[in-house]
Amino acid sequence: MADTSQPxxxxxxxxxxxxxxxxxxxxxxxxxxxxxSKTGHVTITVEQADxxxxxxxxxxxxxxx
Numbered sequence: 001m002a003d004t005s006q007p008x009x010x011x012x013x014x015x016x017x018x019x020x021x022x023x024x025x026x027x028x029x030x031x032x033x034x035x036x037s038k039t040g041h042v043t044i045t046v047e048q049a050d051x052x053x054x055x056x057x058x059x060x061x062x063x064x065x
Contacts, residue, residue: 011058017046022060034058 011017011031018028029048036042042058 011044011061011063016064017044017061018064019046019056019061022056024054024056024060027054028064031061 011034013031013034015031016028017031019025024046027046027048029046031044032047032053033045034042035044043055044058044061045053045055046061047053
């Protein structure tokens with residue numbers, strides 16, 4: 001079983017995740033879009049079960065089992 005307490009930057013599209021830190025801490029959902037910005041930061045779009053979407057940095061999230 002994977003350790004879900006550490007942030008992960010290798011999260012893929014379609015993966016279930018939970019946000020550990022930042023503005024959206026505590027929210028969970030499915031990764032819809034993963035991109036690398038011009039400055040090299042990995043950003044993801046997360047869609048919650050109720051359809052609400054938000055963007056966050058991949059370093060702030062962890063895969064959910």
